Amino acid sequence: MSAIAPQTTFHEQTTQGRIAAGHPKTAAAGAEMLRLGGNVFDAVVAAVLTACVAESTLTSLGGGGFLLAHTAQGEDILFDFFTQTPRVKKDPTQVNFYPVRVDFGSAAQEFHIGLGSIAVPGTCGGLFHVHRRLGRLPFRIVAEPAIHFAKTGAPITEFQAFCFRILQPIMLASPEMQQICAPHGKLLQPGEIMAIPAMADTLSYLVEQGPRAFYEGEIAQQIVQDCETQGGYLTLEDLRHYQVIERSPLCTTYRGNQLLTNPPPSSGGTLIAFALKLLEQVDVRGLGFGSTAHLRLLANVMRLTNAARADGYDAQLYEAGVSDRFLSPEHLNHYAQNLTLPNLPLNKWGSTTHISAIDAEGNAASVTSSNGEGSSYVIPNTGIMLNNMLGEADLHPGGFHQWQPDVRISSMMAPTLVLRDRRPEIVLGSGGSNRIRTAILQVISNILDFEMPVEEAVNSPRVHWENQVFNLEPGFLGLEIDRSQFPFDQEVIFWDAPNMFFGGVHTVLQDAAGNITGSGDQRRSGAIA
16 A cells, blocks of 8 residues: 555555656545546546645645646647636725735746635635546545645655745745744754644545535635634635536647647637647747747747737737637747747746646546645645635736726646647646746647757746847756847846746646656656656
8 A cells, every 4th residue: 555545545546657746745646536537537636636745845735736737538628727716806904915025036026815815716626527537546545645744744845845935925924834844943954844723624625525615614714704803805605606617628730730729718828829829830840949030039039929928918818719819820930930030129936836747548637726825824624725816916907906896816737738639649738827838838849959968958048038138047058139139139048957936837748659758847856657
């Protein structure tokens, strides 16, 4: 019996498969479900539950996310369990909403936290929904690894310790959070064990009672009471009416491969599809990976995609057919004709984690989940910190407090599948806020254009262009930056080392012979099992 779930007695024939995730225990939890005869969907639900313990700075039952599924029967489903805006707005001066500054190396970012930053959470409902729809093992078995690690603890990785350090203003903002991440008065260090006993009890309670206990029972009552008395928006109506939405994935192609990703009202998938359509206009492989011409092309693709987004896309997110219009040949051609022009005038850290998995039965799942940076509010006696999705500038380009009531918040999260002949070929996604889509773009191109093995494709150096700034990781050998050859004349940032700023693209790849390989992104201590 595995050390992960020593009390488990359920056993069927092992399912072959592979899972890539952001922590060794997260990946191991998923692999345990395959060992017990579960399918990919059992595996990724177990992995996300475990990530809520082992990667608690990145995701939470109080956050939100998306799961893109391809079943062995050929069904494609995007499960949207991202956060929802509250049904009723309040005077912003009456809510607990304040800024903190996070510095993570060569860049800094401001976030807003407090109870006024909390949107309606979806992860808890989403995991139960996906498991009920596609899972095979009993939910009590799927939850066992997370309960086990919450009780006994999971080791802090170098990356988790880094997250604690840079998120210190949030991690130490409440006594409840201090008890979890600084139980002895200082933040936990690499190799130390973090346990969350209250979360073990909460998970056991939810296994018995189901998700309605979170959205209508004692947990919901506590959230609402604290929001009423301490300056939050959430009401019982917000929680009671939350629904997981099953969507048809956005479907497009890249060099003959079918690509499935996150549709509107989220933005990331459509923007990745747009960038790939631009990249498809060029013989990328002929440029040579990491050459000046290659990086100039990537910068231009990113610049043009941002320009196209700014030209009305955000304002049309909730309109029918927005992705069809955005990806139409007429709209694409307007930007593609400027793809190789060097100087065309045209008007961040993300606490997110990703899990990719394929099994030998033909199932595949790509799931991205997040808690934002966390609101610093922990539901009393549960070990669960709620999200700060109303306080994330990237999610509210129109400004804070300008959100429309009772709608899904638009996200850059883009769990993605690439299919060849309707068989899963690549499963990937990323954390990293606005860098999610540029990270995924580059890994897809590395695999399909440069034919890199998955480990090399994921861990090769990356770039990111945004707001007239070009960020470059080290490792582009012999590269010389001639500003006249790039589509801007402003700032270039050369990073000293690979960094989580450039995403965390945990990826699984299946070749034509059915061999499954995977890679965890080293930038975020990724692991495979």
